[in-house]
Amino acid sequence: MEKHDLIVIGMGPAGMAVTAMAANMELDVLAIEKHKVGGECLNYGCVPSKALLKAGEVNEVAENLRQYGIKLSGKTEIENPLEIVRNKVGKISGNKTMKAFDRAKLIVDQGEAKFVDKKVVKVAGKKYTADKIFIATGTEPMIPPIPGLKDVPRLTNLNIFEQEDIPETLTIIGGGAIGSEMAQAFSRLGAKVNIFQIDDHLVPTGDQEAGKVLEEKFKKEGIGVHNSTGINKVEEKNGKIITHTDVGVFESDKILVATGRKAVLEPLNLDNAGIESAKTGIKVNKRLETNIKGIYAVGDCNGKALLSHAAMHQGMLALMNAINPTPIKQFNYDDYLVPWSVFTKPEIAQAGITEKEANEKGINYQIVKERYEDYGRTIADGKPEGFVKVITNSRGKIFGATIVGEAASELIHEWILAIQHNISMFDIMMTQHSFPTISLMNKRVAEKWIMNKTDSGIIPKLAKKFI
Incomplete structure (x- = not known):
């Protein structure tokens, strides 16, 4: 039986982080991946979706050059964007990525790892043991119990990028990040797209007002958005997908299911190691350790x-906890804010709580908002849709920030830092931002907060007296 310092099961974002860091520390690492290094993020999710979104964005810009005073003779022609996406993914997952794991032993595409006991893992008929084991097996698409859905040819993020051509018509079930991103990407590349979801606005985990801004943009681009809509049945007839909904019957060439994820736990034989799990995933404490000492579960599987960035961060924290000789100073996952972004145009990004969550928590808050349409740079860029909304209070404490608009996924990081380190609105206002960057929108929100304070009350009277 082979003995190692660490065993990592799964080489998605979480497993890659543990493996690369541990190997760089010259620890003896065995990493097991049942399919492809990179997991869903690199091969079937974050990376290929961004490549396809960029193709759609380029085509959309080319077809609307007149807004920039440029005339294009003729029309663009869609050739092979999905093939180019696959080529880009292959390039990213090539030798450069694999070089980070040169110091680790990899077992790839030889079957699934299974626990024999709490110290031993078996794969491809061979047993391995280690003092520390990290489970990073991720999640897989969840198929909702809609009558007929499991009986028709369907797309998920696992196979959508393997399509040879852009379908003429596409039905999408789910209006979250994956559903919204793929709706816009395929629509901009020529497909007629309809989204159906039971929630009342796009990106339902986020701010309702931000979701409505995205919905208006989708409608302008010809995407059908059907919120608060149930699906009664799905069937296949004459090579077409027929979707029966509360608002009518729709026919399409393809159907994409984007209704959430579920943890991949069954192949692991967790019971053999005595590892506890729930419907949502493997149970862990704040240090990301399971109920069995020395076994950690990181990333989506817990x-x-x-989110991929949360998985990478968890991998780092769990490794730091595993090698930490002093139990006094531990790295608790709950101490770190988890932001998220959706890469549609306009983008949506969130840090901290939303306005709805602030109401549910009974927080005494105030909203400060700055609209993109009021800033010269975003007007000049032809990107006037959106806003920066901050949930704060009279003292300038920041509880949450929602951004919908151009570069939202980049602007959000200033608010992540502010919330996590208790930086106030006054501090943001007093920080010089380069003009005319889009990030100046953050400073403009903070300026509006201070102006709201000085517009009324005793401050104007005192200012007049002192001057």
Whole structure:
């Protein structure tokens, strides 16, 4: 039986982080991946979706050059965007990525790892043991119990990028990040798209007002958005997908299911190691350790946050806890804010709580908002849709920030830092931002907060007296 310092099961974002860091520390690492290094993020999710979104964005810009005073003779022609996406993914997952794991032993595409006991893992008929084991097996698409859905040819993020051509018509079930991103990407590349969801606005985990801004943009681009809509049945007839909904019957060439994720736990034989799990994933404490000492569960498989950056961060924290000789100073996952972004145009990004959550928590708050349409740079860029909304109070404490608009996924990081380190609105206002960057929108919100304070009350009277 082979003995190692660490065993990592799963080489998605979480497993890659543990493996690369541990190997760089010259620890003896065995990493097991049942399919492809990179997991869903690199091969079937974050990376290929961004490549396809960029193709759609380029085509959309080319077809609307007149807004920039440029005339294009003729029309663009869609050739092979999905093939180019696959080529880009192949390039990213090539030798450069694999070089980070040169110091680790990899077992790839030889079957699934299974626990024999709490110290031993078996794969491809061979047993391995380690003092520390990290489970990073991720999640897989969840198929809702809609009558007929499991019987028709359907797309998920696992196979959508393997399509040879852009379908003429596409039905999408789910209006979250994956559903919204793919709706816009395929629509901008020529497909007629309809989204159906039971929630009342797009990106339902986020701010309602931000979701409505995105919905208006989708409608302008010809995407059908059907919120608060149930699906009664799905069937296939004459090579077409027929979707029966509360608002009518729709026919399409393809159907994409984007209704959430579920943890991949069954192949692991967790019971053999005595590892506890729930419907949402493997149970862990604040240090990301399971109920079995020395076994950690990181990334999507623990159900904490189904996001690639959260998975990478968890991998780092869990490794730091595993090698920490002093139990006094531990790195608790709950101490770190988890932001998220959706890469549609306009983008949506969130840090901290939303306005709805602030109401539910009974927080005494105030909203400060700055609209993109009031800033010269975003007007000049032809990107006037959106706003920066901050949930704060009279003292300038920041509880949350919602951004919908151009570069929202970049602007949000200033608010992440502010919330996590208790930086106030006054501090943001007093920080010089380069003009005319889009990030100046953050400073403009902080300026509006201070102006709201000085517009009324005793401050104007005192200012007049002192001057």
